Amino acid sequence: MPNYNLNINNIQKSVDTDTDTPLLYVLRDYLELNGPKFGCGLAQCGSCMVLINGRATTTCMLPVSSIGQSKITTLEGLTGTTGKLHAVQEAFVKEQAAQCGYCLNGMVMAAVGLLNKNPSPNELEIKKALELNLCRCGAHSRIVRAVKIAANSFK
Amino acid sequence: MTNFPSESRRRFFKDLGYVSIGFTLFSSCLGEEDQIMAERVPYNDTLPGSMRRENHVNAWLQVLEDGNIRVLSGKVELGQGIRIAIRQVAAEELDMDLDKVEIHLAETGVTPNEGYTGASASIQNSAMSVRYAAATARMELLELASKKLDIKVDELLLYNGRVKVRGSNKYLTFPEILEGVQLEREITTPIQLKKKTEYRYVGKAIPRPDIEKMVQAEATYIQDLRFPDMVHARVVRPTGYESKLVQINASGLKAEVSGVLKIVVLGSFVGVIAQREYQAIKAEKHLKKHTQWTTVAPFPETENLFTRIKKIANKPETIRNEGDFETETIHTQIIKSTYTKPYLMHGSMGPACAIAMFNGEVLQVWSHSQGIYPLRDALASMLEMDLDKIHIISVPGAGCYGHSTADDAATDAALLAIEYPKRHVRVQWSRHDEQSWDPYGPAMIIDLAASLDRNGRINSWKSEVWTDSHSTRPNSDAGTILAARYLEKPFQMKSRGFLAGGHRNADPYYRIPHLMLKAHYYDGPLRVSSLRSLGSFANIFAVESFMDELAEKAGKDPLEFRLEHLDDDRGIAVIKKVMELTASLKSKDGEGIGFAFMRYKNTDAYAAVAAHVSVDKENGKVRVLKLWAAVDVGEVINLDGIINQTEGGMIQAASWTLKEQVTFNPHEVTSTDWITYPILRHSEIPEVEVAIIDRPNEPVSGAGEVPMPPTSAAIANAVYRACGTRVYDLPIRIHKK
Structure with missing residues (x-):
């Protein structure tokens, strides 16, 4: 299984998964993040959005293999390290x-x-x-x- | 969240780990002045339905080791904010800080069995049971302390988790008073309740603490539950309701999809379990292509639906017959109209999810079901298991607005967990299955007929309703849960044909001398159940549209016409309030303002809604610009909770009214995603304004379903004002010549 190194909330995360796995499942199932939600799997509802290089993007159809070193920010990552809310x-x-x-x-x-x-x-x-x-x-x-x-x- | 709650209530108490103190130890609070206590007044009225099963304090409320209070409610959180409302009520009666009161929602064997969370009945049942339990607990604590201290109750003060001796520094905390036992008194009237004018929490817009957790992505929903070694499953649903599995060829599955752990085939129920969630999704897709199902009799097509409903319907039942409609209408002009409403779907943002684990003896299920005890009955019947071997824990899901697919996902998880024991099996439904297997709100037809007297008042009125069942919720009939119908020995649902809810609000709440209500049941082509406000949505759309038609015939202003037929001051007040809210509004060309009124179930909350719409002269496109509601739900518990429910309800009802319709062809449901079942998006959302009339001395009633029905009629009446076209069929389509 291929390995992916992802920049998530300013931390490098390593994940072994199939190339076609959508980013949503990497975030929820492998990295146990709760922010992005499964809503439709069809990029029609926006529940699964994260920021990719600062732009809001749906993740339910976005293969992990297409991410590269893009900066991913999830809802969890919006809260500052001191706990201050965005x-x-x-x-x-x-x-x-x-x-x-x-x-x-x-x-x-x-x-x-x-x-x-x-x-x-x-x-x-x-x-x-x-x-x-x-x-x-x-x-x-x-x-x-x-x-x-x-x-x-x-x- | 991996701690398994214990199986029985007795055990649960033990687990709380009370320390038995054994001797009375005074604590003291030097220099603290006595708090002035709110006056109490005796309550002698009826107790809520939920207390018929559980009428002891400890069923509803427990004192924890640290002196905090845990409230137990058999209701579930669906985004309606029930948790904060119940905490407010308990903290109020016990004169405690709100953050010292926690709440534990529905769990079998732990919380009271309160049936389903629905019908806008949680406040009247659960919150009121907790109010009476907390007030009884207060009395019991004071009396126990009095005995312990040998000081009269009159000399004691109870606040913030302790009982203090008046004018002294001495006090006992709740755990010191109880010494490891719980409050076991039976809750009976008279109950000493806090005087309403002295409330500090009830009636206020206390913010919901869960929203603060949501914005920080804390685990909130069933979808966020994770267990060590949890596995992921999907169910391959049949191609149609009646399809049977002919053949499954899984030989190529493991070569194509990694991580597959097990394929489960039980009659026509097909599930697949995998290590990872996306593997389960791919396995389901693969199996879908490699299964063969029987083809079944086709559905009637959408276009012929209403003709067919009248053809297949049963003879009507007379629900209400006052005066003599038939005789009264022989020699007078009868005004008649027919209204229709299509199948509507719940359309939760989060498709159903459930987790189950079978350890070889006990089945644990985590579900966002609206009724965990009835679900347990259904699962026990399907699995032929004892009730006490099934333990269901409620975990919030996304908003579901009625009986949706949560119980079905729990059934899937239960079946798969038994086939794959000792592991937590998580089932997540797809958007496609969520929308095509939903138990929809049924399509309805409402025929209305009325005559006016010489003063232009309604003399006689007849409502005739055609409806499928509005409740196929789980019960001990296993046919109520979806997967049970596809097992080797399938369960057929026996409890169909239920009319209740279908004719709700079809008999107007107005003073009419001759009034008749008939209802026909039909067994329609699509799976159906409870959708927010049940039959009231279609019935009030019809009744309140017809009121505008009758007002026009009588040559009267539609609101004045309604007021002429109302005797109830609270009804009159909401109408006047909405008139006041819209008094200064001027409609431009192509715009219109419409109104509607309802008393929900004709016995509960009151609402008047106004709509300001525009209709495009070129293409007939209807746009709702603004909606106003004046609502009276009796005593207000959480003000912002009611406002939020009302705003959201109006927006959801506007979506139903303008856009929504479940479509199907002869072979299948075709509303399978958000493109084929569009709902309102941000650019189409009207402005909303809500006025709540608080009536602290009236009984509480729920708010959730209340805004739905009048919104549709207000919009339809506004459309008529804007363009002269009367709307008879939902969703609204204005055809331009």
């Missing part, structure tokens, strides 16, 4: 922007990906950036509000 994480808590919270990983990662590119997005830009991310509980309005608050905290 502004987006903080805003989700403050706004209670979840019901079941299963989509929360993807929402947070998509929001961080957006703020990396555009630190002061308007409402339309936020919604556009989160368009792939589905939520069934209907927490959308709180989620968009949380992203706005997080963006404001950067100013």
Whole structure:
């Protein structure tokens, strides 16, 4: 079985797995991370998002063999080493922007990906950036509000 | 999470490891002033249904070794925030800090058996049982302390986990009072309850601690449970509901997929177990290609569904008949309309998952089922095992909005764990299976007929409903769990044909002299069960759309027309509140505002919803711009919990109303992913605004299902205002000539 050396949350991780294994399963099943979630396996819902070199990307169809030395950040990696939450994480808590919270990983990662590119997005830009991310509980309005608050905290 | 909880409640108590103190030791708190205690008032009313099975304090509440309180609830967390609401109630009655109260949710043999978590009934049942248990516990602790100290109860104060002697530095902690025993008093009225005006937690928007854990990716969901040596399984589902396995050829599997541990074939139930999760997925794909199934009788096609429903339906049952609809409508003009609602799916973001482990004697199951005790009944019946050899632990899953596939995944895991003992077997459903094997919310038809009197008021009304069953939840009939129907000796479900829930809210909550409600059961082509608000969603869509039609016939404003037919002040108040919220709103050309009202189940919470929509003149595309709700659920426990449920419910109902419909061709369900079953995405989400009318002196009722039904009718009525087209069929499709 081939071996992959991955840069995950700034730590080099070594994994032996088949070349076609999607990154999601490497993160969850081999590295026991909880952030990225299995939602559809079809890149249709965004539950499995991580940041790859700072960009929010779905991982459920992305073969591990295509990652190389790209920098992967999961929800776990957003929290600083001192335990300080990222502004987006903080805003989700403050706004209670979840019901079941299963989509929360993807929402947070998509929001961080957006703020990396555009630190002061308007409402339309936020919604556009989160368009792939589905939520069934209907927490959308709180989620968009949380992203706005997080963006404001950067100013 | 790898500690196995013990099998029986007695054992559970022992495991808590109480230290028997043996002699009374006063603790003292120098210089601490007496806290002013909230007044108590006697409660003499009825006790909740959940207390019929469990009416002793220790079934609901335990004092831990460190003096903290553990509350036991038979309900499960589905994202509705039940945990915080129940903790608030317990902390309130015991005058304790909230963080000294923890909660243990549904686990067989440990928590009370509260049936299913559904019907928006957790607050009235579980939270109220805990309220009465906590208040009884308080009395018992005071009396025990009084005896121990030989000081009258009046001279004692109970707060923050101890009983203090008034005007003195002396106190006893709860464990010191109990000395290793639990509170065993029977909960009977009168119960001394804290006066509601003195609440410090109940009624407040206390944040949910679990959200803080979610944002940090702490293990929260069943999907996050991991055990040493856990293996991964997938089930190869048949090609159709009635398909039987003809042949399986697994000879090439191990050459193609690494890590395969076992293939399990039990009649037409096919499972595969592998070392790693993605190996199990590949093995399932391989086996899918190398299995052959019998072909079965085709479904009727979607287009003919409603014609066929009327054809195959049973004769109607008369559910309600007041006055004389038939005679009253002989010589008057009758207004008639027919409304339809398609099959809708639960559409959880996280497909079902379960873990099971069989040690040769006891089967442990971890499940996000809504009813672990009924699931245990079904598993025991399928496996012919004793109930006490099956132990089910509830772990939250993604939101499921009714009876979805969780129990079926647990059944898969149970069957596979028995075939592969002494290892934790994890089953994860695919998106495809989650959507094509879901027990959908049934398609419905509602025929309405009414006549007006000379003052333009409703004189007579008839509702006739066609519905499949709204509950095929697990019970001791093993046919209720999916995989049991495919075993060598298959279990056929016997408990079908149940009408309850189907005609819920089909009889209007308005004052109508002659009122008739009939309901037909039909045995439809698709698997069905409970979806958030059951029949009320379709029935209120019909009733409240029809109210607008009747108001127009009567030449009256739709809201004034509703108010003319309402006697209930709480109903009137929610309508007036939503009128107030939307009073300053002006619709532009191509836009409209619509309203709807409901009292859920005609006995529970009240809601009025307003919708502001636009309809594109070119392509007929409907856009919901904003939704408002005024809701009265009686006494509020967690304010933000209710607001969150209401906001989310309106958005989910808007999605059902605008977009959703389970499609199928003669051979299979074709709504198998988010492209073929689209739901609202961010760019389509309306703004939402919620007003809660708190009625601290009214009984509590649930909020979860309440916003769903009126949202659909409010949107349909707004569409009519915007473009003049009356909506009779969901999802809304405006066809432009």
